[in-house]
Amino acid sequence: DVxxxxxxxxxxxxxxxxxxxxxxxxxxxxxxxxxxxxxKLKDIVPDEGERGFAVDELERVLGSAFDELRKIYKYYASGxxxxxxxxxxxVKDAKIPTKELFGGKIDLIFVAANGxxxxxxxxxxxxxxxxxxxxxxxxxxxxEKGRNLAEKTKSLIQNQxxxxxxxxxxEQFRKALADKDxxxxxxxxxxxxxxxFKKYSGAxxxxxxxxxxxxSMNFKEIIEMLxxxxxxxxxxxxxxxxIIFGAVQDSDGNDGDDAGDxxxxxxxxxxxxxxTIGIYRNPNxxxxxxxxxENFFGNDLVKPLQSKxxxxxxx
Numbered sequence: 001d002v003x004x005x006x007x008x009x010x011x012x013x014x015x016x017x018x019x020x021x022x023x024x025x026x027x028x029x030x031x032x033x034x035x036x037x038x039x040k041l042k043d044i045v046p047d048e049g050e051r052g053f054a055v056d057e058l059e060r061v062l063g064s065a066f067d068e069l070r071k072i073y074k075y076y077a078s079g080x081x082x083x084x085x086x087x088x089x090x091v092k093d094a095k096i097p098t099k100e101l102f103g104g105k106i107d108l109i110f111v112a113a114n115g116x117x118x119x120x121x122x123x124x125x126x127x128x129x130x131x132x133x134x135x136x137x138x139x140x141x142x143x144e145k146g147r148n149l150a151e152k153t154k155s156l157i158q159n160q161x162x163x164x165x166x167x168x169x170x171e172q173f174r175k176a177l178a179d180k181d182x183x184x185x186x187x188x189x190x191x192x193x194x195x196x197f198k199k200y201s202g203a204x205x206x207x208x209x210x211x212x213x214x215x216s217m218n219f220k221e222i223i224e225m226l227x228x229x230x231x232x233x234x235x236x237x238x239x240x241x242x243i244i245f246g247a248v249q250d251s252d253g254n255d256g257d258d259a260g261d262x263x264x265x266x267x268x269x270x271x272x273x274x275x276t277i278g279i280y281r282n283p284n285x286x287x288x289x290x291x292x293x294e295n296f297f298g299n300d301l302v303k304p305l306q307s308k309x310x311x312x313x314x315x
Contacts, residue, residue, distance in 0.1 A: 029070060033129035034063045040115065040134060044141050045149065057150035062133050065157050072161065073132050074168035078243045081126035084110055087135065094164040096156075101143040109138040136161065170247070177275055181290035186271065188315045189297040196301065197270050199309050200225040216264035219245050222273070229304040235281055244280070248273045274301065 038055045045051040062069065076086045087110055091097065097106065113135035114127055127135060137153050144152035176182065186193075201217040217225075222241065226232045232241075248269050265273065278296030279289070298314055306312045 029129065030063070030066050033070065033073070033133055034059050034066055035130060036062075036134060036137070037130070040112075041137070043112070044138065054149050057148065058137055058153055061150050061154045061157070062136075065162065068162055068167065069133070069136075069157070070129075071167035071169070072165045073129055074170065074247075075166045077127075077132075078246050080246065081124070081128050082132055083126050087127060087132075090165055091139075093166060094160045096139060096143065096160055098143055101139060105142060106139070109135055109142075113138060168247075173276075174272075176289055177272070179289065181288065182275075182293060185290045185294045185297070186275070188294075189302070190271075192302050192312060192315060193271060193274065193297065194267060195309055195312050196225065196305055197267050199305075216266050217270055218264050222265070225305075226277075228308055229301055231277070231281075231300060236277065240280065241277075244273055244276050248276065 036055050036058055038051055041051060041055065045054045072090070073082065076082055076090045078086065082090075084107075088106070091106055097103070110127070113131045114125060136156060137149065140152040140156035141149060144155040146152040146155055177186075197217060200221045201215060219242070222245065223232065223238065226236075226241070232238065245265070248265070274297070275293055278293045278300075281296055281300065282292045284292065302312060302314055306314075
């Protein structure tokens with residue numbers, strides 16, 4: 001159990017032994033992202049025997065760059081999976097188009113990677129992590145020079161993708177939120193923020209499902225709350241909020257078992273989203289993060305809502 005495992009870790013560390021704690025969620029993401037569907041690569045590698053060897057080599061190349069490619073995928077796939085416009089944003093940022101690999105061919109690569117694998121699989125016009133990796137392989141096949149597909153893919157990743165593409169820094173962001181001064185501010189305002197969350201998490205009565213989800217907040221309720229604070233349109237628009245809402249949910253560790261979870265936000269996610277909006281509102285890097293958040297919580301959230309929520313007080 002957890003206590004026994006923790007005790008074993010402490011004993012090992014007391015002996016000077018480094019203990020690696022496995023991140024099961026990240027391991028699952030790796031398995032999904034690095035595993036290629038060999039049958040879908042028949043058009044690139046027709047020979048079945050050669051294709052099996054090629055896929056093994058490709059998975060080694062993709063696996064060696066997994067950590068960085070994972071961050072890149074998360075950055076561009078703002079809605080969970082990567083849409084065609086998001087894919088094109090990556091392609092342009094990474095300076096991938098050439099005379100050999102231009103607009104029409106890149107669109108065909110997107111379609112081929114997104115195409116059905118298993119019989120009856122629905123084409124959703126969005127790339128999941130594995131399909132994204134396949135798209136990289138297909139672009140490398142057309143664009144790069146090399147003896148084999150693995151070498152071409154390695155060249156595309158090292159020379160175009162990693163140096164030029166943007167990366168999600170959610171891990172670094174959460175480390176910043178774990179700073180003791182920031183934690184102090186969040187604890188200081190926790191009761192007030194929870195009162196705000198409680199008020200607006202039951203605001204949407206438009207559907208039966210929304211009315212029943214009183215312990216969580218959907219996007220419509222977030223919008224209603226921010227309108228009440230006069231924040232919407234005042235330096236932040238609905239499109240920005242949509243991206244933030246999706247990013248917080250995409251990186252929250254949800255394993256996807258509960259249908260509809262992606263449409264609802266529980267209090268810890270709400271708290272993280274408010275921190276994100278606070279930073280968005282005041283990105284000044286020379287002002288300590290704790291101070292920026294304290295100003296945002298107090299002046300932009302609590303004060304405007306005191307007349308709307310009975311008993312809401314500044315700490």
